[in-house]
Amino acid sequence: xxxxxxxxxxxxxxxxxxxxxxxxxxxxxxxxxxxxxxxxxxxxxxxxxxxxxxxxxxxxxxxxxxxxxxxxxxxxxxxxxxxxxxxxxxxxxxxxxxxxxxxxxxxxxxxxxxxxxxxxxxxxxxxxxxxxxxxxxxxxxxxxxxxxxxxxxxxxxxxxxxxxxxxxxxxxxxxxxxxxxxxxxxxxxxxxxxxxxxxxxxxxxxxxxxxxxxxxxxxxxxxxxxxxxxxxxxxxxxxxxxxxxxxxxxxxxxxxxxxxxxxxxxxxxxxxxxxxxxxxxxxxxxxxxxxxxxxxxxxxxx
Numbered sequence: 001x002x003x004x005x006x007x008x009x010x011x012x013x014x015x016x017x018x019x020x021x022x023x024x025x026x027x028x029x030x031x032x033x034x035x036x037x038x039x040x041x042x043x044x045x046x047x048x049x050x051x052x053x054x055x056x057x058x059x060x061x062x063x064x065x066x067x068x069x070x071x072x073x074x075x076x077x078x079x080x081x082x083x084x085x086x087x088x089x090x091x092x093x094x095x096x097x098x099x100x101x102x103x104x105x106x107x108x109x110x111x112x113x114x115x116x117x118x119x120x121x122x123x124x125x126x127x128x129x130x131x132x133x134x135x136x137x138x139x140x141x142x143x144x145x146x147x148x149x150x151x152x153x154x155x156x157x158x159x160x161x162x163x164x165x166x167x168x169x170x171x172x173x174x175x176x177x178x179x180x181x182x183x184x185x186x187x188x189x190x191x192x193x194x195x196x197x198x199x200x201x202x203x204x205x206x207x208x209x210x211x212x213x214x215x216x217x218x219x220x221x222x223x224x225x226x227x228x229x230x231x232x233x234x235x236x237x238x239x240x241x242x243x244x245x246x247x248x249x250x251x252x253x254x255x256x257x258x259x260x261x262x263x264x265x266x267x268x269x270x271x272x273x274x275x276x277x278x279x280x281x282x283x284x285x286x287x288x289x290x291x292x293x294x295x296x297x298x299x300x301x302x
Contacts, residue, residue, distance in 0.1 A: 002026040003188065004057060004096070006050060006087065007066030009037050011145040012102060012180060016064065017043060019181045025188070028058055048090075050083040055090040062098040062188055063091055065126060068119065077118045084122040088129040098132045098194055100187055102180070105137045105173070105199060105263035113261055123197075132194035134187045136180075136270075139201060139263035140211075142284040143177030149288055154245040156216035168209040173201035173264040176284035179276055186274035198270035204281040205264050211281070218285050 003020060007013040008029035018040050020027050028044045031037045039045050048055050050067055057063065065087055068080055091099060104119040106112045112120065127133040140148045183200050187193040206214070279287070 001062065001188065002028070002060045004028045004030055004046075004060040004063040005066065006030045006064060008039075008043075010066055011143070011147075012141065012177065012184075013064070013066045014145065015143065015177050015181045016066070016184050019178075019185050020188075023185055023189075025185075028060060030057070050087045051079065053086055055086045057090045057094040057096065059094055060096055062100060063087075063096050063131075064184065065099055065101045065122075068122070077114060077121075080118045080122050081125065084125040088126050088131075092130045096131055098134065099126050099129070100134045100184060101126050101136070102184065103135055103137050105139045105201070105265070106261045107266070110261065116261055116263075134193050134195070135197040136183055136187065137197070137199050138175055138180060139172050140174040141177050141180055142174050142202075142281070143288050146177070146288075151245050152211060152215050153219070153289070156212050157219050168212070169207050170260060171205055171207055171262050171264055172211065173205045174211065174281055174284065175200060175202040176279035176287065178287075179278055182276050183270065183274060186276070190273055193270075193273060199265040199267045200270060201265040202281060202284065203278045206281060214282060215285050218282065218289065 003025055005013050005017055005020070005027060008017050008027075009031055013029075017027055017029060021040055021042055026044070027040075027042070028046050029037060029039055030046050030048045032047070032049045034045045034047050037045060044058075046058055048057065065084075067083055067087075068076075088099075101123055103123045104116045106116045106120075108120065123133070123135045127135070140146070140152075142149050179202065180200065183198075187198075
């Protein structure tokens with residue numbers, strides 16, 4: 001099948017494209033700057049910016065949308081909205097029949113963060129077009145290149161004692177990046193998933209405190225002492241993360257906002273149509289750290 005991957009150079013896209021190629025699909029990678037994207041062998045590269053109202057897409061059978069503006073500053077919601085509309089209209093103009101979108105878990109009835117609300121709005125906008133939308137919703141994705149996991153690893157490695165916001169007791173269902181890629185390819189190859197929405201997650205539900213302490217143990221460092229306090233606002237939490245990790249505050253703030261929402265699978269119906277041998281959290285962390293050669297050195301130096 002001929003497929004377009006929007007966001008091919010990003011964290012998820014860079015894992016999805018090789019998986020698609022390995023499964024025998026013809027892949028077109030859409031990028032704003034083709035000169036900066038090193039495409040895997042056999043991958044066609046197309047130039048295009050989803051923020052461009054005149055975006056034009058090549059003819060394909062299905063288009064993946066793996067784009068978000070989380071690090072774009074305070075106007076990220078408007079950028080996400082504009083990008084989704086442009087992409088939807090370009091899909092319709094190109095006659096593409098299906099879109100696959102990776103969004104976020106979370107119960108709208110519980111009041112989603114601005115970041116998660118934006119993900120859900122993008123999902124609705126993409127679904128308003130003529131193409132059938134398949135939406136997958138995930139929590140933290142574990143793997144090399146994940147901003148969320150980079151924060152977790154650096155906190156676990158650097159801080160023996162953490163005075164943290166109360167969100168450390170929020171439950172989360174992380175999933176390993178390879179399992180996400182398997183689901184993304186699986187819905188492509190399963191026609192009956194067109195027009196459907198699915199929750200995806202790994203086999204383990206943990207609090208963020210358990211995620212931090214487990215990662216610290218795997219790194220070989222001391223188990224950190226975590227003291228939750230209710231007085232750290234999302235803005236202060238983001239600045240706190242900016243001081244102790246190398247993640248930019250513009251990225252940290254929307255991530256922190258989302259940490260207040262419980263993000264777990266409430267509908268496991270995807271298991272009835274796509275079989276994935278899910279990777280447990282501890283194994284996911286070990287695999288991710290194995291791809292990050294500086295992680296153990298950082299833990300030693302901290």
